[in-house]
Amino acid sequence: MKIKLTLEYDGTNFAGYQIQPNKRTIQGELEKALRCIYNEDVPTFTSGRTDAGVHALGAVVHFCPPKEIKNKRVKDAINAFLPADVKVVNAERVSDDFDARFLSKKKTYGYRFYLSSCERPLLCGRALRVNTNIDIEAMKEGAKYLVGEHDFGSFVSKKSGKTNFVRTIYSADIKKVGEDEYMLFVCGNGFLYNQIRIIMGTLLNVGYNKYPPETVKEILEKKERKYAGKTAPAYGLYLIKVEY
Amino acid sequence: MKIKLTLEYDGTNFAGYQIQPNKRTIQGELEKALRCIYNEDVPTFTSGRTDAGVHALGAVVHFCPPKEIKNKRVKDAINAFLPADVKVVNAERVSDDFDARFLSKKKTYGYRFYLSSCERPLLCGRALRVNTNIDIEAMKEGAKYLVGEHDFGSFVSKKSGKTNFVRTIYSADIKKVGEDEYMLFVCGNGFLYNQIRIIMGTLLNVGYNKYPPETVKEILEKKERKYAGKTAPAYGLYLIKVEY
Numbered sequence: 001m002k003i004k005l006t007l008e009y010d011g012t013n014f015a016g017y018q019i020q021p022n023k024r025t026i027q028g029e030l031e032k033a034l035r036c037i038y039n040e041d042v043p044t045f046t047s048g049r050t051d052a053g054v055h056a057l058g059a060v061v062h063f064c065p066p067k068e069i070k071n072k073r074v075k076d077a078i079n080a081f082l083p084a085d086v087k088v089v090n091a092e093r094v095s096d097d098f099d100a101r102f103l104s105k106k107k108t109y110g111y112r113f114y115l116s117s118c119e120r121p122l123l124c125g126r127a128l129r130v131n132t133n134i135d136i137e138a139m140k141e142g143a144k145y146l147v148g149e150h151d152f153g154s155f156v157s158k159k160s161g162k163t164n165f166v167r168t169i170y171s172a173d174i175k176k177v178g179e180d181e182y183m184l185f186v187c188g189n190g191f192l193y194n195q196i197r198i199i200m201g202t203l204l205n206v207g208y209n210k211y212p213p214e215t216v217k218e219i220l221e222k223k224e225r226k227y228a229g230k231t232a233p234a235y236g237l238y239l240i241k242v243e244y
Numbered sequence: 245m246k247i248k249l250t251l252e253y254d255g256t257n258f259a260g261y262q263i264q265p266n267k268r269t270i271q272g273e274l275e276k277a278l279r280c281i282y283n284e285d286v287p288t289f290t291s292g293r294t295d296a297g298v299h300a301l302g303a304v305v306h307f308c309p310p311k312e313i314k315n316k317r318v319k320d321a322i323n324a325f326l327p328a329d330v331k332v333v334n335a336e337r338v339s340d341d342f343d344a345r346f347l348s349k350k351k352t353y354g355y356r357f358y359l360s361s362c363e364r365p366l367l368c369g370r371a372l373r374v375n376t377n378i379d380i381e382a383m384k385e386g387a388k389y390l391v392g393e394h395d396f397g398s399f400v401s402k403k404s405g406k407t408n409f410v411r412t413i414y415s416a417d418i419k420k421v422g423e424d425e426y427m428l429f430v431c432g433n434g435f436l437y438n439q440i441r442i443i444m445g446t447l448l449n450v451g452y453n454k455y456p457p458e459t460v461k462e463i464l465e466k467k468e469r470k471y472a473g474k475t476a477p478a479y480g481l482y483l484i485k486v487e488y
Contacts, residue, residue, distance in 0.1 A: 010365045055366060085365045121254045121329045122299060
């Protein structure tokens with residue numbers, strides 16, 4: 001038997017998802033909570049690690065419970081031991097075949113930004129400020145070139161350990177999510193290290209008219225990191241959902 | 245000459261608006277910033293104080309600048325000295341007749357809440373969690389009885405120094421502001437101490453079917469604090485705007 005957990009977290013005060021000695025991490029807090037409940041170490045497996053500062057609305061984790069506890073009670077029990085900035089929003093029993101990491105089919109990320117002439121306290125650490133003269137329509141236009149199966153070699157951090165950069169993006173669009181607030185939504189079969197943040201940095205260049213939307217296509221074709229925009233800050237990024 | 249500032253703040257780490265010795269307050273941070281700019285003490289006057297934990301999207305303050313600085317530069321200069329959780333979102337020169345406190349005609353507050361079976365990390369300190377079985381339509385119905393000129397003696401903290409509790413509420417409605425997220429918007433000519441938080445606590449009783457919407461009318465007529473609901477927590481409350 002396995003249990004699948006869906007986690008929401010505010011990444012601000014975490015050194016990222018993955019457990020690290022002497023650092024506050026999401027995995028660290030989760031495994032500490034599981035140890036309190038089961039009185040033994042319980043390894044957890046995630047749909048994907050997120051960097052320091054990155055938030056999640058629906059990160060997925062699985063683990064094999066050493067003893068049985070009812071679904072509803074598992075969620076409440078874990079939440080009782082978790083701090084306020086990470087919680088289990090759903091817990092369900094899944095078959096032994098389930099694997100949070102290897103069986104994910106689709107992931108959706110969001111990059112949140114707002115138009116303002118000054119930093120906004122209520123969005124601090126939650127969204128990127130951009131200037132009010134940014135051209136959202138041009139950004140939307142640029143995002144369209146990313147859809148499809150491509151080699152995303154221009155959109156991956158040099159620190160990535162991977163060598164195959166071919167991934168499929170099913171959709172990439174910008175939606176209004178509040179007054180002067182927007183979210184870039186990107187859905188794909190999997191993402192490379194810093195991919196969404198580099199995509200965002202590139203679309204910002206389009207929005208600020210540094211180059212036209214079509215340049216996104218050219219950057220893709222070049223397959224070299226140096227042609228894309230800067231890596232946008234971690235705090236605007238949200239792992240929205242993982243589908244199996 | 246006077247300058248009118250519009251402030252946004254995240255109230256989480258403040259002991260409220262009003263300056264207090266040895267406490268971190270919004271007024272304290274603002275006056276510290278003004279002292280850095282003008283090299284002297286500059287008194288500020290607000291549209292209204294908010295309690296510890298209460299947020300603002302559009303609190304209004306005025307002050308008399310000891311020397312002239314251009315509008316755009318005043319805003320940037322003050323923001324350069326303010327911490328990330330309070331910023332000036334607008335600064336404008338106003339006539340000497342302007343008074344942030346005594347000339348306000350309308351204030352709009354919002355109380356933000358979300359429906360969930362568990363606390364949500366990304367809304368922690370920003371909105372109140374309510375159970376998913378709450379009846380929003382009944383709450384909307386109850387809110388209607390508050391509209392108009394009434395003696396709000398049932399909806400004021402006993403700590404209020406005031407004796408006249410007659411105020412006018414122009415509108416009171418609940419709107420969906422996100423997935424499973426709602427905001428109670430209340431607009432009036434002025435509010436009593438804890439008024440919106442007690443209104444929210446009372447409407448929660450309606451939503452949880454402790455009494456029908458019509459009971460709000462009866463509670464109003466009784467003019468005694470003990471008949472209304474509990475004071476809802478400060479962290480769900482937002483001062484949205486002040487009109488002159």
